[in-house]
Amino acid sequence: MTDNFEIFDVQEEKPKKRKNIFKRIVWLVIVLLILGYFSTSVYQVGPSEMGLVLTFGKYTSSTGPGIHWHLPYPFQSHRIVDIKTLKKVEIGFRTVNYRGKIEYQTVSEEALMITGDENIVNLEAVVQYRISDPVKFAFRVLNGFDMVKFATESVLREMVAINVIDSVLTSERDRIAMETAEKVQKILNEYESGIKVENVYLQEVSPPEEVVKAFDDVNSAKQDKEKFINEANRYSNDVIPKAEGEAQKILREAEAYSYEKVALATGEAQRFKEMLEEYSNAKDITKKRIILEAIQDLLENSKQKIIVDSSDTLKLLNLPEIGGDLK
Amino acid sequence: MKKQTRIIIFGILVLLIAIFIYTSLFIVNQEQQAVVLRFGQIKKVVTEPGISFKTPFIDNVVKFEKRLMLYDIEPERIITADKKTIIVDTYTIWRINDPKTFIESMRSVDLALTRIDDVVYSNVRDLVAKYNFEEVLSKKREEILSEITKRSGENLKQFGIEIVDVRVKRTDLPPDISKSVYNRMMAERYSIAAQIRAEGQRESEIIKAEADKKVKIIISEAQKNAEIIRGTADASVISIFADAFGADPEFFELRRIADIYKNSFKDGMLILSPDSPILKFLYEEK
Numbered sequence: 198m199t200d201n202f203e204i205f206d207v208q209e210e211k212p213k214k215r216k217n218i219f220k221r222i223v224w225l226v227i228v229l230l231i232l233g234y235f236s237t238s239v240y241q242v243g244p245s246e247m248g249l250v251l252t253f254g255k256y257t258s259s260t261g262p263g264i265h266w267h268l269p270y271p272f273q274s275h276r277i278v279d280i281k282t283l284k285k286v287e288i289g290f291r292t293v294n295y296r297g298k299i300e301y302q303t304v305s306e307e308a309l310m311i312t313g314d315e316n317i318v319n320l321e322a323v324v325q326y327r328i329s330d331p332v333k334f335a336f337r338v339l340n341g342f343d344m345v346k347f348a349t350e351s352v353l354r355e356m357v358a359i360n361v362i363d364s365v366l367t368s369e370r371d372r373i374a375m376e377t378a379e380k381v382q383k384i385l386n387e388y389e390s391g392i393k394v395e396n397v398y399l400q401e402v403s404p405p406e407e408v409v410k411a412f413d414d415v416n417s418a419k420q421d422k423e424k425f426i427n428e429a430n431r432y433s434n435d436v437i438p439k440a441e442g443e444a445q446k447i448l449r450e451a452e453a454y455s456y457e458k459v460a461l462a463t464g465e466a467q468r469f470k471e472m473l474e475e476y477s478n479a480k481d482i483t484k485k486r487i488i489l490e491a492i493q494d495l496l497e498n499s500k501q502k503i504i505v506d507s508s509d510t511l512k513l514l515n516l517p518e519i520g521g522d523l524k
Numbered sequence: 525m526k527k528q529t530r531i532i533i534f535g536i537l538v539l540l541i542a543i544f545i546y547t548s549l550f551i552v553n554q555e556q557q558a559v560v561l562r563f564g565q566i567k568k569v570v571t572e573p574g575i576s577f578k579t580p581f582i583d584n585v586v587k588f589e590k591r592l593m594l595y596d597i598e599p600e601r602i603i604t605a606d607k608k609t610i611i612v613d614t615y616t617i618w619r620i621n622d623p624k625t626f627i628e629s630m631r632s633v634d635l636a637l638t639r640i641d642d643v644v645y646s647n648v649r650d651l652v653a654k655y656n657f658e659e660v661l662s663k664k665r666e667e668i669l670s671e672i673t674k675r676s677g678e679n680l681k682q683f684g685i686e687i688v689d690v691r692v693k694r695t696d697l698p699p700d701i702s703k704s705v706y707n708r709m710m711a712e713r714y715s716i717a718a719q720i721r722a723e724g725q726r727e728s729e730i731i732k733a734e735a736d737k738k739v740k741i742i743i744s745e746a747q748k749n750a751e752i753i754r755g756t757a758d759a760s761v762i763s764i765f766a767d768a769f770g771a772d773p774e775f776f777e778l779r780r781i782a783d784i785y786k787n788s789f790k791d792g793m794l795i796l797s798p799d800s801p802i803l804k805f806l807y808e809e810k
Contacts, residue, residue, distance in 0.1 A: 253573075254554060254574055255572075255573040256573070311695065313658075316705065317706065335555070336591065338592045339592060340593065343594050343596075347596070347691065348691065350694065355662065355665055355666075358695075362709075384691075388688065407703075408706050408709045408710050408713065411710035411713035411714055411717075418717035418720040418724075421721050422721060422724030425724035429727065429728035429730075429731035429735075430731060432731070433735035436735050437735055437739060440738070440743055443742075443746070444743055447743070447750045448750055451751070454754055454757060455753045455754060456757075458754075458758065458761050462760070462761035466764045469769060472779075473775055476775050487779065487782050488778075488782060491781070491785035491786050492802055494786040495789050498787075498789055498792075499789045499790070499791070499792050499793065499794040502795075503795045503796070504798060
């Protein structure tokens with residue numbers, strides 16, 4: 198730019214004007230340099246952040262969200278720490294953003310833990326933490342995130358190791374999460390890290406993939422057990438009422454028999470009594486009549502009637518051939 | 525022109541003074557500590573943040589971290605007292621607490637890390653090997669760790685390093701042992717499953733047998749009562765008849781015999797002797 202300008206200027210021969218413009222450019226550069234220098238003193242603190250101002254390297258004050266300025270380098274400098282955002286450490290898995298879709302990937306070497314009864318369990322957890330003391334966080338510790346992550350891994354394994362697999366999988370879940378949070382907090386406090394553990398959430402707690410089938414089989418065995426019992430109850434519910442019905446039938450039949458027999462006997466007895474009364478009135482003639490009637494029936498009912506004399510000639514008579522019923 | 529020269533000279537002078545001040549002062553930040561060296565000789569140690577002086581161009585300032593640092597040690601196989609192999613993955617929280625000693629013995633952080641690695645590692649190995657697997661895993665874990673921390677701290681103190689904490693991140697079984705653990709776990713679960721099913725069958729058999737028993741009881745009770753009812757009825761019949769027929773046994777006998785005559789010769793063959801009373805009138809007519 199300046200070169201081009203000079204060429205035109207030489208032709209025009211106006212030294213005074215040229216000098217003025219040169220001076221202005223020098224001033225502009227100086228002003229820009231000074232502005233640039235002072236721009237290092239302006240900084241912005243976001244809504245969730247806090248600014249820490251250092252004077253000659255020593256921490257002197259904190260500032261909240263907004264635009265701020267401090268003395269330029271080397272007098273003052275600043276650090277910005279995010280204090281409100283809830284940060285998250287994932288243990289045993291990673292959230293991966295794959296083409297806009299959120300997916301979870303298990304990290305086996307982190308997730309597999311040994312239980313107290315020497316089994317292996319697959320445990321995934323999330324630790325949420327916040328920076329509670331930005332000054333400590335900025336000036337006391339170097340790798341805050343890793344400290345939270347490693348301490349949690351360490352404590353979780355310890356907690357899993359003092360429990361047996363069944364309680365880790367079921368009843369002790371909440372307690373493990375709670376106690377882990379407490380212990381991790383204690384460790385971080387010892388480091389004076391300025392980190393506050395808000396929550397430890399156990400995500401998936403399951404048997405390792407290799408043995409899932411066997412664990413599922415226990416569940417299906419429980420279902421089978423219920424099924425067996427239900428079937429037996431169904432059988433029981435089926436046969437007992439039927440038997441009760443059957444019993445009622447037997448009793449009713451017996452009662453019917455009883456009634457019938459007594460009734461018939463009573464009737465017959467009554468008939469006998471009635472007849473006896475008539476018989477008593479004319480004993481001899483009735484007796485004869487009865488006998489004769491019986492003989493009449495006897496003769497009428499028999500198929501063949503044979504009259505033989507008493508001369509013993511009947512000795513070889515072939516009775517079946519004649520047609521008699523030899524009962 | 526003269527004025528301009530003066531300005532230039534003034535400018536150069538200011539620049540020189542600035543450079544002089546800049547090189548004779550140094551700032552130690554809150555998270556730093558510094559050692560001032562003159563031709564390799566330690567002149568001054570600054571551990572507090574702030575501004576300090578040094579001799580320009582001659583003194584050299586080396587700054588170190590003052591914050592706690594985390595060093596992740598590579599996992600390693602260790603054999604426990606009960607001869608089980610485990611993979612122990614440790615990490616160390618450390619810091620430079622004496623920059624003078626540190627720079628004398630270590631020179632750089634990288635070198636320090638290899639030293640920390642050596643020391644912590646051998647302590648982990650020594651101590652873990654003294655305990656059983658179960659103790660390493662849970663019961664004695666805290667104790668072992670604090671002992672490792674203590675020993676490593678003592679060993680590394682001479683290098684200006686403070687060991688704040690040594691922790692075991694992971695204690696895992698080597699893959700081949702994991703596999704046998706999985707097999708055992710599976711066997712265990714399958715046996716539990718078998719037991720549960722067998723229990724189900726036991727319950728089922730008990731319920732069914734109980735039901736069968738109840739059925740038998742109900743039926744036989746009914747049959748018993750039925751027999752009693754029948755028996756009572758039969759007894760009643762006997763007494764009714766005895767009562768009725770007892771009034772005249774002769775007439776009863778007559779009637780019974782008459783009935784026998786009537787019914788017992790049905791469709792039979794009747795052989796009569798000529799002197800039978802039935803034929804009494806037949807012969808008289810002749």
